[in-house]
Amino acid sequence: xxxxxxxxxxxxxxxxxxxxxxxxxxxxxxxxxxxxxxxxxxxxxxxxxxxxxxxxxxxxxxxxxxxxxxxxxxxxxxxxxxxxxxxxxxxxxxxxxxxxxxxxxxxxxxxxxxxxxxxxxxxxxxxxxxxxxxxxxxxxxxxxxxxxxxxxxxxxxxxxxxxxxxxxxxxxxxxxxxxxxxxxxxxxxxxxxxxxxxxxxxxxxxxxxxxxxxxxxxxxxxxxxxxxxxxxxxxxxxxxxxxxxxxxxxxxxxxxxxxxxxxxxxxxxxxxxxxxxxxxxxxxxxxxxxxxxxxxxxxxxxxxxxxxxxxxxxx
Numbered sequence: 001x002x003x004x005x006x007x008x009x010x011x012x013x014x015x016x017x018x019x020x021x022x023x024x025x026x027x028x029x030x031x032x033x034x035x036x037x038x039x040x041x042x043x044x045x046x047x048x049x050x051x052x053x054x055x056x057x058x059x060x061x062x063x064x065x066x067x068x069x070x071x072x073x074x075x076x077x078x079x080x081x082x083x084x085x086x087x088x089x090x091x092x093x094x095x096x097x098x099x100x101x102x103x104x105x106x107x108x109x110x111x112x113x114x115x116x117x118x119x120x121x122x123x124x125x126x127x128x129x130x131x132x133x134x135x136x137x138x139x140x141x142x143x144x145x146x147x148x149x150x151x152x153x154x155x156x157x158x159x160x161x162x163x164x165x166x167x168x169x170x171x172x173x174x175x176x177x178x179x180x181x182x183x184x185x186x187x188x189x190x191x192x193x194x195x196x197x198x199x200x201x202x203x204x205x206x207x208x209x210x211x212x213x214x215x216x217x218x219x220x221x222x223x224x225x226x227x228x229x230x231x232x233x234x235x236x237x238x239x240x241x242x243x244x245x246x247x248x249x250x251x252x253x254x255x256x257x258x259x260x261x262x263x264x265x266x267x268x269x270x271x272x273x274x275x276x277x278x279x280x281x282x283x284x285x286x287x288x289x290x291x292x293x294x295x296x297x298x299x300x301x302x303x304x305x306x307x308x309x310x311x312x313x314x315x
Contacts, residue, residue, distance in 0.1 A: 006272030089122030125155030247272025
């Protein structure tokens with residue numbers, strides 16, 4: 001079965017709470033079906049059926065993590081997000097699972113919410129946006145989150161926060177979506193490696209979206225110029241990067257998917273859609289099934305489409 005590990009869902013009450021937490025208006029992806037409006041749910045289910053998707057794993061999109069300065073409003077938004085994701089899972093247990101959302105950078109409150117929300121129906125891991133209040137979530141202050149997920153032998157799904165990687169060279173040129181998010185993906189892989197988080201917490205499964213951004217093209221360069229010896233790393237960066245998993249959101253780039261499969265192996269690539277973000281450019285069916293058109297080694301497409309996600313998620 002096809003499992004879409006990267007799908008977004010934004011109930012309207014959550015968006016209202018998020019607007020309060022982030023102190024700015026945050027709305028749905030107009031006109032795309034990302035809310036809990038009945039017609040949006042019906043459209044989502046119909047599109048899943050048309051695309052052959054058996055299951056979506058839900059999380060909030062870029063700019064929709066409840067990472068506000070005020071702890072109380074961030075906690076309220078995170079709890080509402082988790083509760084409403086769990087409510088949809090409970091209504092359609094065979095169609096949806098979800099990742100827990102935390103009120104970062106408030107660590108103690110996040111640990112409380114993590115323990116509470118992981119007990120909700122259908123929660124199968126944790127979503128971390130790549131930075132919180134412009135601090136990489138690989139920084140030491142976030143280590144208690146990794147400690148708890150390691151204890152649980154859990155999954156962490158990372159997602160860009162959409163801050164143009166804090167660079168005016170990206171933001172000022174309007175490249176936040178076109179380049180910034182992919183650079184965030186690459187940055188979190190490098191940050192995790194540099195902070196030795198995978199070796200400290202070996203029981204966590206790490207999943208990075210968008211084929212890992214340009215990481216697949218940088219493995220040998222990292223080995224040479226971010227070297228194991230110079231950084232005191234337990235293994236070459238390329239080895240650690242190949243332990244992660246990467247989803248297929250690549251705007252149907254055959255070259256990007258071919259590179260990712262060559263770099264990581266098909267058994268470390270799994271289906272993702274970024275639902276409903278790519279609806280602006282193509283159908284959901286196309287977003288899901290385009291890897292079938294790529295000339296990959298024998299068995300690679302079947303591995304990506306049918307096997308990797310089920311194995312990673314234990315479903």
